[in-house]
Amino acid sequence: MTDIPKIIDEITTADRKALPKTTEDFNSMIKIVFYNSLGLFYITFLVPYIANETLTATGFQIGFLASVQIFGYMFSSLFVGILTDNSKFSKTKLILVGSWGRGISYFIIYIATLAQSLTLLSVGTFSLGFGVGFFWIPFDTLISEKSNRENRSYAFGKRDQEMGKGVMIGSFIGFTLFGFGTGLNWPVFLLFSPMILFGLGNMYAGTQFVRNVDESIKFRKDNLNSDSFTEELFQKNGNSQSKFLILGFVFLLIVLFLASLNGSIAQPFIQIYILDNISNNPNALLFAYLPGGIISFTLAPKIGSFVDRFNPALAITISSVFGAITTYFFLNTDSLVMIAILWTLDTTIASVAGLSVQNLLSRISINNRGKIFGLQKLFINIGNIAGPLFGGLAWDKIDPTAPFLISIYVELCLIPFYWIAVTFILPHLAEKTKKELHNDKIEKTNEKS
Numbered sequence: 001m002t003d004i005p006k007i008i009d010e011i012t013t014a015d016r017k018a019l020p021k022t023t024e025d026f027n028s029m030i031k032i033v034f035y036n037s038l039g040l041f042y043i044t045f046l047v048p049y050i051a052n053e054t055l056t057a058t059g060f061q062i063g064f065l066a067s068v069q070i071f072g073y074m075f076s077s078l079f080v081g082i083l084t085d086n087s088k089f090s091k092t093k094l095i096l097v098g099s100w101g102r103g104i105s106y107f108i109i110y111i112a113t114l115a116q117s118l119t120l121l122s123v124g125t126f127s128l129g130f131g132v133g134f135f136w137i138p139f140d141t142l143i144s145e146k147s148n149r150e151n152r153s154y155a156f157g158k159r160d161q162e163m164g165k166g167v168m169i170g171s172f173i174g175f176t177l178f179g180f181g182t183g184l185n186w187p188v189f190l191l192f193s194p195m196i197l198f199g200l201g202n203m204y205a206g207t208q209f210v211r212n213v214d215e216s217i218k219f220r221k222d223n224l225n226s227d228s229f230t231e232e233l234f235q236k237n238g239n240s241q242s243k244f245l246i247l248g249f250v251f252l253l254i255v256l257f258l259a260s261l262n263g264s265i266a267q268p269f270i271q272i273y274i275l276d277n278i279s280n281n282p283n284a285l286l287f288a289y290l291p292g293g294i295i296s297f298t299l300a301p302k303i304g305s306f307v308d309r310f311n312p313a314l315a316i317t318i319s320s321v322f323g324a325i326t327t328y329f330f331l332n333t334d335s336l337v338m339i340a341i342l343w344t345l346d347t348t349i350a351s352v353a354g355l356s357v358q359n360l361l362s363r364i365s366i367n368n369r370g371k372i373f374g375l376q377k378l379f380i381n382i383g384n385i386a387g388p389l390f391g392g393l394a395w396d397k398i399d400p401t402a403p404f405l406i407s408i409y410v411e412l413c414l415i416p417f418y419w420i421a422v423t424f425i426l427p428h429l430a431e432k433t434k435k436e437l438h439n440d441k442i443e444k445t446n447e448k449s
Helices: 009-018 026-030 032-036 042-054 058-086 091-115 117-146 151-182 194-212 228-235 238-279 282-298 300-307 314-328 337-362 369-397 402-413 415-428 435-446
Strands: none
Touching: 009 300, 026 032, 026 151, 026 194, 032 091, 032 194, 042 058, 042 091, 042 117, 042 194, 042 238, 042 435, 058 091, 058 238, 058 369, 091 117, 091 194, 091 337, 117 151, 117 228, 117 369, 117 435, 151 194, 151 282, 151 300, 151 337, 194 300, 194 402, 238 337, 238 369, 238 415, 282 300, 282 337, 314 337, 314 402, 314 415, 337 369, 337 415, 369 402, 369 435, 402 415
């Protein structure tokens, strides 16, 4: 038998440090996310708050508002992935459309708030989701093209870090005015005026992106000093391999649908549950709820570097188990401080699964990333549409804890299905890390011996 080095982790770690992580223009490209994310947390909190406190919407109607936004995202996902992979369409121009679409949606939501119109609020949230599809699918494709496959999770983590910066600054502006305004009984048009600023921020970001980003600059695979075995894998495309890859991908899409359905069952009702059962002070809730998102986004590159070293199925398992545990403790505490701690842990650990899945999908195919990300968004969004509706029915027909209990059980049940999907996909990736290639060499040598 051929001698094979046993210490794989040390080899891949050294290689990873020696190679560039991204293209030279990556950091300037990623800056756009800051401006696009200024109103992300603000609007996520505000829509269900306005629906519940101002428009006295039912649980089902609040779930509908969450679903209609995702429906807009799903609708654009149907075709944006195809446009992204088509050389006739510029990815930067698609991102421009998405940024301006998101900006306009903020103005619609602002007008709906002033008019106290649930219908117009639904139109605004649909428009927001529709614009998001035009933004994230080509943007994630560019991240994949401009990053080393050894550091792909790190690259997506840098994206999330910029989101965290935008969320932090935008939330400080929005919720500071909200806190002072509610205490001083400001008029509605002034209380929610940050939405105008956040809408303009999205438009500015899209315009700057088109001017400053060169999508022709890519991280080429030959930067990785590929050996002959690597090139063999890039060229290999047998029927057996294709069938297993397609089967694993379809299975993964189904699992992502179920996971997103489950994850969105309780999401729209977290704020309302806390306001109804723990504290009726929305300002205190904000300070308990906000740190988790900011911390998880800020740590995203570090988490991404951590995820780059592990099997995706293992990373997802860790995330799912801890997610179920934190949800259980959430239902059994009456302390806002403990909720802040639990929410911080939950969002930080949840990013492990998100970065793992994104990494895996980005390496299935080099020339069809847009379609793959589009299908991912499509299936996730179908689940995100159904989830809040089921959660709303469980909230109305059973009790307010029902959506959270359901999410715990389903999250744990999905773990083995993730393992099955990853097992099918991993051996047939178009892009493989050094560690994965080394494992393939071991298997190939063992087969010959």
